[in-house]
Structures are given as C-alpha cells and as structure tokens.
Amino acid sequence: MRAPGRVDSKLLMENGKLHILLVDDEPAHTELIRRTFLSRQESVRLTVVQNLQEAEAVIAQSPPDLFIIDLLLPDGSGIDFLNRTDCATRFPVILMTSHGNEHVAVEAIKAGAVDYVVKSTATLLDMPRIADRALREWSHIVERRQTERALAESEQRFRGVIEQSADGIMLADENGVIVEWNQAAEQICGLPRHEAVGQMLWDTYYHYFDYGITYDVLKQALMNFLESGSAPWLNELHERTLRRDDGTTRIVQILMFPIKMESRQMLGSVFRDVTDSRRTEELLHQQDRLAAVGQLAAGIAHDFNNIMAVILLYAQTPLLTMDLPPRLRDNLTTIVLQAKRAAELIEQILDFSRRTVLEPQPLVLVPLLKEQVKLLQRTLPEDIVVSLASDNNDCVVMGDPARIQQAVMNLALNARDAMANGGRLTIRIAGLQLPAGAPLPLPTMSAGDWVVLSVEDTGVGIDDEALPHLFEPFFTTKSPGRGAGLGLAQVYGIVQQHNGHIHVATKLASGTTVTIYFPAYSRSDADDFPVESVTVVRGHEETILVVEDNELAREALVSSLERLNYRVLAAQNGREALQLFAQHRLEVQLVLSDVVMPDMDGLALLRALRQQTTSVPVLMLTGHPLEDRLETLRQAGMSDWLLKPVGLPQLAQMISQLLLRAA
Numbered sequence: 001m002r003a004p005g006r007v008d009s010k011l012l013m014e015n016g017k018l019h020i021l022l023v024d025d026e027p028a029h030t031e032l033i034r035r036t037f038l039s040r041q042e043s044v045r046l047t048v049v050q051n052l053q054e055a056e057a058v059i060a061q062s063p064p065d066l067f068i069i070d071l072l073l074p075d076g077s078g079i080d081f082l083n084r085t086d087c088a089t090r091f092p093v094i095l096m097t098s099h100g101n102e103h104v105a106v107e108a109i110k111a112g113a114v115d116y117v118v119k120s121t122a123t124l125l126d127m128p129r130i131a132d133r134a135l136r137e138w139s140h141i142v143e144r145r146q147t148e149r150a151l152a153e154s155e156q157r158f159r160g161v162i163e164q165s166a167d168g169i170m171l172a173d174e175n176g177v178i179v180e181w182n183q184a185a186e187q188i189c190g191l192p193r194h195e196a197v198g199q200m201l202w203d204t205y206y207h208y209f210d211y212g213i214t215y216d217v218l219k220q221a222l223m224n225f226l227e228s229g230s231a232p233w234l235n236e237l238h239e240r241t242l243r244r245d246d247g248t249t250r251i252v253q254i255l256m257f258p259i260k261m262e263s264r265q266m267l268g269s270v271f272r273d274v275t276d277s278r279r280t281e282e283l284l285h286q287q288d289r290l291a292a293v294g295q296l297a298a299g300i301a302h303d304f305n306n307i308m309a310v311i312l313l314y315a316q317t318p319l320l321t322m323d324l325p326p327r328l329r330d331n332l333t334t335i336v337l338q339a340k341r342a343a344e345l346i347e348q349i350l351d352f353s354r355r356t357v358l359e360p361q362p363l364v365l366v367p368l369l370k371e372q373v374k375l376l377q378r379t380l381p382e383d384i385v386v387s388l389a390s391d392n393n394d395c396v397v398m399g400d401p402a403r404i405q406q407a408v409m410n411l412a413l414n415a416r417d418a419m420a421n422g423g424r425l426t427i428r429i430a431g432l433q434l435p436a437g438a439p440l441p442l443p444t445m446s447a448g449d450w451v452v453l454s455v456e457d458t459g460v461g462i463d464d465e466a467l468p469h470l471f472e473p474f475f476t477t478k479s480p481g482r483g484a485g486l487g488l489a490q491v492y493g494i495v496q497q498h499n500g501h502i503h504v505a506t507k508l509a510s511g512t513t514v515t516i517y518f519p520a521y522s523r524s525d526a527d528d529f530p531v532e533s534v535t536v537v538r539g540h541e542e543t544i545l546v547v548e549d550n551e552l553a554r555e556a557l558v559s560s561l562e563r564l565n566y567r568v569l570a571a572q573n574g575r576e577a578l579q580l581f582a583q584h585r586l587e588v589q590l591v592l593s594d595v596v597m598p599d600m601d602g603l604a605l606l607r608a609l610r611q612q613t614t615s616v617p618v619l620m621l622t623g624h625p626l627e628d629r630l631e632t633l634r635q636a637g638m639s640d641w642l643l644k645p646v647g648l649p650q651l652a653q654m655i656s657q658l659l660l661r662a663a
Contacts, residue, residue, distance in 0.1 A: 034046055069082075069096070079111045092141075171259070176222065190245055202215070363401055363404070373386055450520055455513070456512075539564050547576075596622065603629070
C-alpha cells in the first residue's frame, strides 16, 4: 500500500481521486460531510453507505484509502466490525459517535482506529482536516510497520544463521547476562538454551571451560572486555578444554568479540569443537612418525637378515653330521634357537613396517580364534580365564591367518603381563555396519561393513604418558629383559597391512581393550590355513647356480648346499651368473639367486635367463621385503621365493620340490 499523506497530496486511487468510504445511517451527517469535502474542492471520491453489509461489499470491490465509520449502525457496532475484520490493518479508520466517552475511545483505539471523533456540527465541518491528520498518522503507522517487518525479517535471518551454524554462539548483554545460546552451543556444552539464557557469562564459562585461572580473575577479565571492548588474550582465538556435566571432555576453540546493538555494548562468543580434528591430526602425525621408523626398521631388517642367514646356515649344517659330540651339538642347537629368535624379531620389524608379504585368503575368524583360545587356555597361567565371545559366527575377512594369529597372540601376551595376579582375558568378534553419514568409531574409518576383533583384559591399564607411544617399536613399559618392545608394533603393522584400524581404550586399575576393525569380506566359505611340516631333504648331486652379492652369505649357501649333496656354482652378481650359466647350461638344474644386488639385480637376471630357457627353476632369496615387486617377479618367470634368513630344512625342501617339478 502506498504511504498516504495529506488529502490533496496526490495519493489518488481510481479516477485520480482519493477514495473515502463513509458508513453512517444519518443522512444529515453524511450530506454535511460530503458538502464539506466538495466545498474545499478536494480530489476525493466519497462512497457513502448506511450499514455494515453495504460497507463490506464496497471494501471487497474497491478498498478505500480512508474509512470513516459510525459507532452505532442498523446492523451492528462499528467497533465490533473492526474487531472481526482486517480493515484496521489495511487502511486508516476514523470512528465517529454521537455520545462518546473515554471507554468508547479506548475501545476504538484498541480496535485499530487511528482517530476517534464525537459528532457535532463543528467536527463534521472539520472532517477534511481530521482526515488529513488520520492519513498522516496512518503514514507513520505504515512506515513503522515496514520498519518492524524489516527488523523482524532481519531478526529471522539472524536467528536462522545462528541456529544453522555448526559453531556454538553466545551473546551476553552489557551486564554480562547471557541472552543468546544457539543449538550448537547446547550440543557442544550439553547445556540447554533455557538453562543458559539468564546465567552470568563468567559463571557459565568458568564452569565449562578450563581457563587455568581463578573465578575472580576470569570474571574481572570478562567485565573489562564488556566495558572496553578489548582484552589482551580473550579477543584472540584460544583453545581450551571443555568439561561437560556428563564427565566427558572436549577440545574447543573460542573467539570473543564486542558487539554494538541498539547503542548497547554486548559481548559475543563463537566456540568450535575441534576434538575430532585434533585426534585426526594426532593420528596422522603418529602414522607419519611410525612410517619413518618403519622405513628405518625395514632397512635394518634387510642387513640383519643377511647376517642371520649366515649364522643360521653355518650352525645348521654341522647338525647334519650324526657323530657330533653331545656338547657341541647342544651348543649348535642353542645357536640355531637364538638365531631363529633373532629372525622372529626381524619378522616383527617387517610386520611393523608393513613390508611382510602376506598370503591373504577369505578367512572366517571365529573358527580360527577358537583354536587360538584353546592354545591360550593351555599356555597362560591358570589364574587367567580366557574366553571367546561372538555374536556372529560368519564374520569373514580377507586376511593372512598366520599374521592375524600372531597379532592376537601378541595382544594376549601383553594382557597376561598386565594381569600378574590373574584376571579375565576376553576375545570378542562382532560385525559392524556403518551406513553413509553414520558416526564413525575412528575418524580414519569409512562407511561400510566391518569385522570388529577386540582383546579385553582386566589388568592394571596403561597410563596417559605411555598411551601415545604404544605402537612405536622398542617402546615398552616392562622391566629390562622382559620384552623387546616389538609386540604391539608388530600388531600395528599387521593391522595396517590388512587395511584395518586399531584403537586402545584403557583405564588405570580397570583394564585395557584393544579393538581392531577389519574390512568385512562378502564370502563365507573361507579356506582353512594349510600347515605343512618341514624336513631336511638331501639332493642327488644336482648342479645349483648360487647368485649372492654378500660374500659371507654366498659362502654359507654354498657350504650348506654341498653338505646337502648338491654341486654348486657361485656368482657374486647377475652378469657373472649369466656367464657361468652359458658355460654350464646343460648342467645347471636350478638357479638360487638373491633379489637385491648391484650391477644386475635378481629381476634383470631372471628376465635374461627366461630369454634363454623356461625349464630351469629360479628360486629367489630376499633379505628385503618384496612388496609390489612380488607380482613382477612372478610374471617374469620366478618359480618361488624365500625370505632370509632361511632355515636349512626349509631351503632343502623348497629346492627338492622345484627340482621334482622340473624333472
């Protein structure tokens, strides 16, 4: 609606005239009003009706710019008409009455009339001026309504922004009383809005946020902030621990800022829950740190494997002699056992660094772990009760059974050490479905189907200082001589190799639960893990070409194979091996080669040999994890491979099998 002004202000309706609707059943009064407007030559179109029914018809067809209505009409009261219609909100209304009083005047204004007139000759003759005054008042009302509507819309938009914000938002007035507390603030702090609003700012912030200062100091700082609009540290982005009433804690970033609203100095605050992002950052930092340590460990493992290969082969070879003195045999047996123990440590390092080559297969975990629980029940102290709990016997993963068993065994042994006075060790298996958008147990996980394997003990727990370092190799909380600190590091590597995730929940004196999440496999017909016995098999003077750049390892291999009744040709690199093979092509029945060598490595040698012959078996040895090179070697024609340090019985059997196949 256009804002009306004076009667002669060109605020005209149809026919270029201001439309006035007059409702009065006294002809003398209506005629006097009509003549008064005409005598002043006002641009007015005056519509006169005598009752409310006729007035409603006019309003429906041509709404007026000004509505003049008598209080008492044949078919009702003017005030009642205003109360039951929306006329007073659509155009200015002047209420007339012959016998007025204060009560009527109040009722008229309450009904929405902008003016109230007691009929007399003077007032009727003065109606143009009264109309002009009503139009001016109506103009102010319209402007005020527009302003209020704009403010309401602005407040609604402001309210929408606040409520849709993922950050907690707080507003406090000049006295420090909280006047705004949005939905995100409720969720972050666990404090409902109706409880927060009306509280003092410093009371709430001292209760929930750990500022590390006394109540009085925080209150004074916030009061100074309200008065001056600045603070040496409050108006900077700062991070604090949030203590919720349910006992949980969160990490929150807080920013405070002054706000001027309607000449009032207020204080605003935005706070964001960064707990999950901090945990993710810490997890990524830990993974980067562990990856660097793993790379170093893998390098150490490569060199150490060559050393252990020499020791193991030289110690095992004399044991093939039947007439060794008992004392010497015992000594050699001890050397072999210790060498194997050292090899196991290297295997743990490789597991941690995720360099071990897995043999994954569809694997039902429950039957596998039932056998392991039986083993633990026989081997762990009798005062430790071991049990397996499962709500799903069809949990299948794509995994290497030996590595998963190793991980569970390491966790069980750690739990045993944490329960010196006995307790309960529970292994649990469960399925977990995570639909898209569902909360994730760990921030690095994704939606999908998972198999959850947890190992729970009732031991002493782990303190906060040790918890971040649990998976680091050589870190241990045990006394010297009671562990190398590789058990959990190996578990970590095995889980990573299976594309899994691991989490440790612990509480001092209440036990520890290690939870592993494996990606679920859709098949349920997993194969059993084959276990083969290994025995020493002798040769029949077949010729073997040994290729090894490490001199001591090469000599140990040659000596061991000769004791196994093989003829041996030795080369220190691939090029020398090709020359020997060309000279003894009709004699060589198997090539035993290292993978990593200078000048020409095992892969290049393998390809060169396969260009000359496809019938001679090529067995590769490696002291370094093959990782993605394994498939390349197989495609190039590798017959099989062994990881250093290889035991003599295992080497003998592998050679015998390859020779038998090639025969």
